[in-house]
Amino acid sequence: MSNELPLISIGMPLYNAEKHIRQSLDSLLRQTHTNFEIIISDNCSTDNTVGIVQEYAARDSRLKLYQQSENIGPIPNFQYVLQKAGGAYFMWRSYDDWSDDNYLEALGQLLDRDSSIDLAVANIVKVKESEQKPVELYIEKANGSTSFSSSLHMLKQSHPGWMYGLFRRKVALAAINDVVENFPHVWGWDHLILFPTVSRNRVAASDDTRFFQRETGISHSRYRPKLPREQVSLATDFYQVCLRSYQKSDAPFLAKLAMALYLLRYTSSKTEKFTRILRIALKLRKP
Template identity: 30%
Template sequence: MAKITIGVPVYNGEATLERSLESLRTQTYRDIEIIVSDNASTDCSAEIAQSFADRDPRFRVVRRKTNVGPVPNFFSLLEMAETDLFMWRADDDWSNAEYIAELKAKFDADGRIRLAGPEAVIVRRDGSIANVNSFVAPWQRLRILRVGHVLMNLNASSIYGLWHKPTLMEILSRTRANYQYIWAWDHMAMLPVILSESVTGSNLAKLYVGQPDAARYSAKEPARIMWEMRGAFRRACFAELWQLDWPLWEKLLLAPYLLRYANVRVYRFWKTVRRHIRQIV
């Protein structure tokens, strides 16, 4: 059995899927299984995925007859995986050939690691680089400052890094009960491994985050829901904090970091205020 499973959810991703899957097929770390879950695409996504499965037994394609929605399709891949190490891959992202090897090396080097994230390279539609979000390891001697540093600097694309699957499953069962929204679920999922200092990263693992021509999924929440999300996210953050086996004084000193984390990871305060004003005038 493979040592690492990569789950690729796709819906109408024919424009970018082949590049994404090819970057997985050519990884230098070979002991992998790639599961592509096609969510009843109306384009050639399923056929593209099947062409990889026909040529490489490490690929497996799940073809849904009806669209179950992006969220169930995304999380179903985690449930399909039978390995202890797992990662998601967006159908419009791709990576360098050493991506998995570099992240797996982080697990091999430190048994405490539960998430190893990449450097995220944001690529414009014309192929130019818009931004590079590197992993900056904490250097501070105090635990509060180290955790605070990672809270403020870990990039969102780390959710597409390499996870210890049992830990991720346990985190999701707990955090999804406390925070039942999809927006910012990735930051909520990463919070426990940040607090436990079991997350790291490698800037030798490059995740290229593409920008498609048009969004396939979009949502514009009313201000009331935005306020609810902010409150729920903040409460869930502090639920994670209070369960830590830390002295009370450390928890209290970390609280300002968590308040800032909650403000910037969901909907920012002033963005929510502006939408509220637009809806009432």
């Protein structure tokens, strides 16, 4: 057996995934690019998730299963699979999403060809109750620019599904380490993972493959904050993580100043709209 590291590591954090896990794994194992590993971390599932994964791992040595001794929470579990990765490129895959068979090949080629790209993404198709809705891509060529206009364009076009694109592993690791350390929330964390790469205009897209993202509403009901004080805490932490990230970039002073102002609007759109927080607060204060 070869001791060479795979080019691509795929991280799949799991919890009670038995309903859709087979479809997701089958999609990965059909990939035309085959030099990859699948790192799976089960977060103390109470259904048959582990049994299904063990069945697949017995047939394909590229699957590596880790079982947490206690539930470590969703974001640390995403971090865990990345920390176990050895490939130069890394991709997260949710248990209920899937992609075209050439997904890894098409996105890997983008990263291979251009060192100014840190994240390769594809056409996204949102799936809800079997209804499919494509998400249009309007991405200009990545150039690593941190000018305000360049960053603004990319931030406006970014989609949370981009988090399941193909990263350079070290870039993804730096992003999630920062989130785990400085953002004690789940709602909105995907945008923070993307922000350092998107705001530096280091994203490229392929029109030759598709990513299918299932919308279940679970995250909305489970993790979205309900009380104004929770929403304010979320928005404050989100703003600070974004601002600190952009301030560390090589953007010119005026770009950093403009971004500090724009991030107020960006935070409102990606966490909780400030007007909504105010309405809820006023409603709760009524006798």
